[in-house]
Amino acid sequence: MRIKEVSKRFNVSITALRYYEKVGLFEDVNRVNGIREYEDKDIERLSLILTLKNIGLSNETILKYIELNEQGAHTKKQQIQVLKLERQKLLDSIHNQQKNIDSLDYLIYQLKDKEKIKHGEQK
Template sequence: MRIGELARRTGVTTRALRYYEEQGLLAPERSDSGQRRYAEAAVDRVRVIRELLSAGLSSKTIAELTPCVIDGRATPELLDRLAVERDRIGRHLADLARTRDRLDSVIAGAAATLHTGAPCRQDTAA
């Protein structure tokens, strides 16, 4: 498939797809006229790349982990690296959960003051 079709099917811009290629994350074949041609498997590959980017992994890290994460070939070193990334994501999730809980507490407190008419905070400006 051509780059425009891959972009439509994955919801990714053609510019992003070119960036993935520059970073070694995608490897399209080239037609005789130089146009990029992607295999059907590129759709899933782009989706995995997007998931990993959304999880906070850099394109460099994704390129390093591609043999294990995308291609299914693991070495002990790659598995260790994946565990490090998983643990980092776990810490980030825990931080987000604490932030969510704090916001829930603020929302609950603010909701209680709405019923009493008391202000949530007082302006200190005169």
């Protein structure tokens, strides 16, 4: 499958596909007359890359995970550890965002409370 077809199929820009190759997320994609030809293994790898990118993993972490994945079943524990670490990072982020939401809710409450007092309303 040519790069343009892959781009359309996965809704990823050609520039992004070239970038993934440049930073090492793809091994060298076969070229026929200078045109990239993606094989099934490349498509599977791209699918995994996009899944991990959508989750929020860095290119470095994606590359580490893919390398472990391609080493075989004996690296499953390490793969799980990478994913668990990323999961914990997401949970920490959610926790911090919830604290920020709570702070905003409190500020809104204070403003509404002050407005009630200003207009002579009782609590």
